[in-house]
Amino acid sequence: MGHIGVLDAARMVRLAYDAARDLDPIDRIDIRGAQAYLIKGDILVIPGTNERIDWGFNLHLAEQGKEIQGFKIVAGDSGRVWHAGFLRHAEFLYGFAKRARPKFIVGHSLGGASAQILGWSLRTPTVTFGSPRPLRGKAPLEGEGWILNLCRADDEVCHLPPRPMGFRHVGSVRWLLPEAFDAEFDHGMVNYIEILGETKTAERIEKQWPRAA
Numbered sequence: 001m002g003h004i005g006v007l008d009a010a011r012m013v014r015l016a017y018d019a020a021r022d023l024d025p026i027d028r029i030d031i032r033g034a035q036a037y038l039i040k041g042d043i044l045v046i047p048g049t050n051e052r053i054d055w056g057f058n059l060h061l062a063e064q065g066k067e068i069q070g071f072k073i074v075a076g077d078s079g080r081v082w083h084a085g086f087l088r089h090a091e092f093l094y095g096f097a098k099r100a101r102p103k104f105i106v107g108h109s110l111g112g113a114s115a116q117i118l119g120w121s122l123r124t125p126t127v128t129f130g131s132p133r134p135l136r137g138k139a140p141l142e143g144e145g146w147i148l149n150l151c152r153a154d155d156e157v158c159h160l161p162p163r164p165m166g167f168r169h170v171g172s173v174r175w176l177l178p179e180a181f182d183a184e185f186d187h188g189m190v191n192y193i194e195i196l197g198e199t200k201t202a203e204r205i206e207k208q209w210p211r212a213a
Contacts (some may be wrong), residue, residue: 004043004104006150007202009127012039013108016047027100034092034114044102044118046093048109048130061113073091080141082117083161086110086134090117107131108189109157112149116170119147126171129192132160134169137179147171150205152195154178154186174205 003174006023015023016037017117023045025037060204064204089110097105097118126147135141151158153176161167176195178186182211196202 004041005202006127006205007196009043009104009106009194010129010189010193012043012045013047013106013111014193016045016108016111017189020045020047027096029093029096031092034089034169036093036096036111038100038102042101042103044097044100044105044115044124046105046107046118048107048111049087081136083113083132083134083136083167086113086116086132090114090121093118094121096193108192109187115149116149120144120170129189130155130157130187131169132157132170133163135168136166138166138168141170144171148205149173150176150192150196152176152186152191154176155191157187158172176201 011199013025015021020028020037023037023039025045025121027038027040030034036044038044073092090113093114102122102124103122105115105119105122106128107109107126108129109131112128113134115126116131118124120141120143123143123146128147128149130151131149147170149158149171151169151173158193176192196205
């Protein structure tokens with residue numbers, strides 16, 4: 001059984017920014033603002049918003065679908081109802097991810113929303129950091145136990161789209177509680193690495209994260 005630690009995963013996705021210069025990827029994809037990197041150990045790393053074009057996914061400006069109180073949704077091939085922009089991002093990466101057959105998927109923010117969809121679709125152990133909620137509907141998905149979402153309680157992105165509108169994360173959610181809340185926007189990977197490194201939270205979380213066969 002293969003496994004990587006959540007703190008290592010957090011550091012990997014941190015390196016996925018700045019053109020992944022320090023990740024030394026084996027393969028990569030960059031299509032219409034959707035990026036992913038396959039690195040040693042067959043780990044697929046998906047960064048979040050790092051270009052202006054990415055706001056087209058976050059705000060679903062170019063998508064067709066039904067509007068739900070300001071959030072556009074669309075039915076995927078599975079018949080499930082997804083946030084249109086997040087689904088579109090995942091669709092751009094799906095062919096690459098399927099061919100790569102990663103043992104693990106790691107994502108942050110927009111990349112975390114996409115990682116949830118890909119991890120569920122490919123039945124691949126997945127961990128996300130600071131991810132929004134991509135799925136609308138309460139019904140459980142078969143196989144979503146592959147996915148673990150790590151969310152700081154003071155990270156506003158993790159609370160979007162709002163739960164009262166019917167959106168939720170795919171898989172389980174582990175809320176990370178900082179020692180003190182402040183007015184800062186604690187969404188960056190440095191904030192997640194900090195909270196995981198300062199406590200023994202990472203060790204406890206790793207017992208919950210699915211392992212690859």
